[in-house]
Amino acid sequence: MHSHDDDDHSHLTDTEARVRALESLLSEKGYLDSAAVDEIVQTYETKIGPQNGAHVVAKAWCNPEFNAWLKDDATAAIHSLGYTSRQGEHMVAVFNSIDTHHLIVCTLCSCYPWSVLGLPPTWYKSPPFRSRAVIEPRSVLADFGLELPASTKIEVHDSTAEIRYLVIPQRPDNTESMNETDLAKLVTRNAMIGTALVKAPGATS
Template structure:
C-alpha cells in the first residue's frame, strides 16, 4: 500500500525528524537548559503514556471483544466504528482495521516506511517500532523478530504481517488466554498489553497475575 509522506512521522533518512518533532526537541532542550523540566521526569512521563495510559484504550476494546460476540463481529467488520463507539477516536486512529490471532495464524503490525501507529488506542509508539531494524526485518523475517521479543511460535503457525499506512492503522486482537472463564471485561483488560496488540507478544498469562 502507498504511504502518504505529508503526515507528521519520523522517516528513515538517517536520524531526520519531522518539523514538528524538531520543534518539540528544541523546546524540550530549552526547558531542560533553564531548569524548568527534569529530563528524567520526562522519560517517566513518556514511558507511562507508552506502556500504561495509552494502551488501556486498546485493552478495553480487546476485552470487550473477548466478552461480547456481537461486538467482536462488529470490530472485525468495521473496527473504526466499533472502536469509536467506546469513545476512542482521534488523530492517527481515523481508519482502523482489526486482525484476529488464531491458533493457526499470528498477526504482526509494522510500518515499513515511517511510523504510522494508532495513537488513539495504543498511546505513544515505542522506540523500537519506529526503528529501521524492526521496520525492515519484521517483513523479511518476522519469525526471527518475534523470537527476539521472546515469542517463539510453533512452526505450523502462519505469521501474517500488516503494513500500516497513512490511510489505515491496524490493531491485533490477541487470543483470549485460557483459564479466564467468568472474568469481567475489566479484569480481562489487565491481561492485554501494548505489545500483544501490535503482535510482538501474546496476552499475559492469567497465572502470572494471580
C-alpha cells in the same frame, strides 16, 4: 545501537537548547501557543494509551456482538467507545487464532494506532524492527521471546496508508470467570502489535 542512548550529554543539551529556541521563535512569530503544546503532551501522557486498546480487546472477548462489529467495521466499533482521536481515523482489527498470528509494522515511517495504543515505543520506530518485520518476522518475534510453530501462518501488515491496525490477541485459557475490566488488565501493548501473546494470570510462559 539506534536509540537515544547514542546521545551523549552534550548532544542532548544542544538539542534541548535548539528545541527551546525553536519553540520560543515560533511563539514570537505567532505560529504556536506553547500552552497548546503542553495540552497535547499531557493528553498523550495521561489520557490516550494502551489502556484504550486493552478495553477494545477485552470487550471483543466478552461480547460476541461487539466482536462481530469489530470484524466487520473496526472504525465504527472502536469509535463507539469514544476512541476517535488522530491516527485512529480508519481502523482494521486483525484476529489472532490458533492458526494465524498477526504482526503490525510501518516500514516507511512510524504509523501506529495512537487512538488505541498511544505513542509508539522507540523500538517500533527504529530500523531493526522496521527493516526486519517484513522479511524475517519469526526472528523478530524471537527477539521478543515469542517462538511460533512453522505451521502457524504469520500475517505481517505494513501500515502504508492511513489505515491503522489493531491485533486482537487470543483470549488465554482459564479466564472464563474473569470480567471485562479484569481481562483488560492482562492485555499488553505488545500483544496488540503482535510481538507478544496474552498470558493468563500466574502463567509463566
